[in-house]
Amino acid sequence: MPQMIFVNLPVKDLKKSMAFFEALGFSFNPQFTDDTAACMVISDTIFAMLLTHEKFASFSPKPIADTSQSLEVLTALSRDSREAVDEIVSAALAAGGTTFSEPKDYGFMYAHGFQDLDGHVWEVMWMEESTTQS
Structure with a gap:
């Protein structure tokens, strides 16, 4: 499995x-x-x-984090292209999410982030395939 x-x-x-x-x-x-x-x-x-x-x-015996005050996790999610990164962030904003970070273009990598309705952070990114191969 x-x-x-x-x-x-x-x-x-x-x-x-x-x-x-x-x-x-x-x-x-x-x-x-x-x-x-x-x-x-x-x-x-x-x-x-x-x-x-x-x-x-x-x-969990620990209290749930208050996402308006602190960040409990940053979940990175890959996409197949820069356009796909922008599409999912745009969809998140249209559905009531908020921008977490402005787009960052590193040439070989592109990232943009949003917060969902509960303040969880999703960093969406695209990376050139050659950078992920050994």
Whole structure:
């Protein structure tokens, strides 16, 4: 079985968060989605678990970070082109997200970030394929 990653994120309103990410083109696995959690499919092996605050708290003894005051995680997400980076950030802004960082162009890499409805930061980036090969 290939290695998988599940990023667990607390959300205030699960239905609104699901609608936000659906507007960005993501889908949800109904097998792992209910009234307390939603499994957002990022790729065949990468998922974001959107969890109500109550559900998230059942997994962690630490309090949920106040994203208006601090950054608990910065999730980097790759795209196939610079245009695709800008498209997903534009979709996030249109769906109610906010800009986290202005676009950064390093020539071989391009990045732009947004915050979702709960203040989680998503840094979307494109990198020339030759820079990722050994």
